[in-house]
Amino acid sequence: MRRVGDGEHVERLLSAARTCWGQAPTGSRCVVAELSGEDIRVVLRTLLTARALCELLSARLVVQAGAEWRRLAEAFGAERDLRSAPVPAALVTSKVEPGARRDIPVVHVHGTGSLKAYAVFPEDGPCGFHEELPGRVGAFFERHVWPHRHAIRAGAERVAWRAKSGYQIHTETERRQLRHYGCARLGLDPDRPAIAVFGHTPGEDAELFDATVEYAASDESANWLFLDPVAPASPRIRCVTGALSTNILWSLADVGVTFRDSDLPAFGIPVIQAGWSEGSVCGATHVTRSPSEHRALLGEAIARHAKGGSILGPEQRERARLWLWLRRCAADVPTQLLPHWEHGTDYVRTLAVTLEHVERDGDPLYGALRRMWDRREPVLSRFDFRDPAGLVTTLTPARSS
Incomplete structure (x- = not known):
């Protein structure tokens, strides 16, 4: 994705941005927007969220960015003179560093989708953003999503159906046939359970990834598929980076080991999560936090599968689908002020056309930001979860007469 100044x-x-946003926002406080990276889509999401928050809080916009983003920031109304910046009311960023300040609200803007953001407020706890957020999201899930699971279920099924677009297996018979084909192709015993170990971030997940590799090297009862390069310390270990289609990989995997969020539990594949994610407390995966706990859960998962069982229960699968729905639907706020992430290389032109013609009044972003801010909610959402009747009406199309 090209930077501003190119194209x-x-x-x-x-x-168009100057015309759309008009005069710079004013106030006795400011919203600080941190712009980083070279992807203009990420930068624009951060700027838009910060500017909208400025209008809600009657605050000025202060941008911390390199010279390549200054013209764009000023087009959104950012202060030119940073020497007299007022007291910060919030920080909006696309990358939360471990040492990020905790005395003001921190809004973390995500890539992909329409517009996604998570927030942690000072009153949420004394720990850092990454320590506090999963618990806050988990509490939000238990309070607002799980109690409405019956109303949400149809929508969650639809989201899951769309999310598995790369997986075209429709029956268990098809899965077994493809599994046998995959095992034959890789030279593995199809009667052994297969553990698929997905990619990790070196440095962040090294301890539990190394524990997984060591366990696999000594294990005699399962096949191991690593998507990251590892030394083949056992005849049952295969490195399959880029070698398998989604159809084959998902058909082979009886258990997944991931280091981030995963959609697999929503489709019946249990996941041992050995890394951080926003939704790790929502109950979709089995989260391990130490090598000993990780090894014990790997052993339990393999033993249960060998007896025809699974560590994934019906409730956990439903939680996984609801978390998938929350992440891909409810927490993805549609706004006319920003093109969808997938516009790709046409993004700059599309946004220019949008800002030339769109009006800000009534845009869903403002209502979503207001709810998140006033209620101290950890996630930006397109729904008002405190209005159950309205939620059900929104989720369930009216019947034709």
């Missing part, structure tokens, strides 16, 4: 539509975008 034929940049000047048009800057002009």
